[in-house]
Amino acid sequence: MEAAASGAEQRIRSAGFFARKSLDDFDFDVQSSLRSPIAQLASGSYLHEARNIVLLGPPGTGKTHLATGLGIAAAQQGHRVLFASASDWVTRLGEAHGRGELAQELARLRRYPLLVIDEVGYLPFEPDAASLFFQLVSSRYEHASLILTSNLPFSGWGTVFGDQVVAAAMIDRIVHHAEVLALKGASYRLRGREQETLPSVALAAESEQG
Numbered sequence: 001m002e003a004a005a006s007g008a009e010q011r012i013r014s015a016g017f018f019a020r021k022s023l024d025d026f027d028f029d030v031q032s033s034l035r036s037p038i039a040q041l042a043s044g045s046y047l048h049e050a051r052n053i054v055l056l057g058p059p060g061t062g063k064t065h066l067a068t069g070l071g072i073a074a075a076q077q078g079h080r081v082l083f084a085s086a087s088d089w090v091t092r093l094g095e096a097h098g099r100g101e102l103a104q105e106l107a108r109l110r111r112y113p114l115l116v117i118d119e120v121g122y123l124p125f126e127p128d129a130a131s132l133f134f135q136l137v138s139s140r141y142e143h144a145s146l147i148l149t150s151n152l153p154f155s156g157w158g159t160v161f162g163d164q165v166v167a168a169a170m171i172d173r174i175v176h177h178a179e180v181l182a183l184k185g186a187s188y189r190l191r192g193r194e195q196e197t198l199p200s201v202a203l204a205a206e207s208e209q210g
């Protein structure tokens with residue numbers, strides 16, 4: 001049992017999560033429609049079917065937290081996981097491509113049942129980057145799972161990838177076997193602080209009183 005626990009710990013450490021956030025730490029009262037789908041996904045059965053998970057929603061609504069929590073759950077269930085931002089994935093693949101080892105790198109990554117690609121959409125990609133990203137998605141299609149997070153709806157991905165056709169082909173592969181979950185509402189980071197910290201809100205409140 002101890003060996004299993006330390007194996008999980010090792011997998012969590014080498015996954016490269018930005019922060020350690022578990023599903024137990026997530027307050028589902030503010031994202032109540034996600035309570036049951038996330039509980040179901042936490043069992044990890046999507047990994048055995050190479051299904052993907054896409055978390056879409058505005059900044060601060062908990063996408064990275066949930067992606068991390070699901071990744072930690074997968075690691076605890078014995079699966080190897082790697083977590084990085086979309087731009088870090090592109091850098092990594094670009095370096096492999098530069099060494100003439102893209103195919104080997106993609107094959108190596110296929111041995112990870114789960115890759116998390118955080119923050120698709122924060123930075124637009126160069127054309128080469130879009131192609132690398134497409135190859136990553138294609139190489140995992142029906143082989144191994146991806147969790148992606150984005151602040152943009154799919155309709156905005158064409159602009160991010162600089163190519164509507166590549167983006168459409170990629171989205172097609174991602175969502176063919178996927179749970180697409182929408183997070184809603186205001187940023188959790190700013191919860192309860194609006195009144196004090198956002199001048200426009202404070203002013204509106206004042207003028208309401210006055």
Ligand code: ADP
Nearest residue numbers: 025026027030059060061062063064065188189
């Ligand atoms: P996003 O990736 O959607 O921008 P994050 O997952 O980084 O948002 O969430 C921002 C911060 O708020 C993090 O510290 C996260 O742990 C916390 N957070 C967001 N939503 C919740 C929630 N429902 N319950 C607990 N913490 C949350």
Ligand code: MG
Nearest residue numbers: 063064118119
């Ligand atoms: Mg995030």
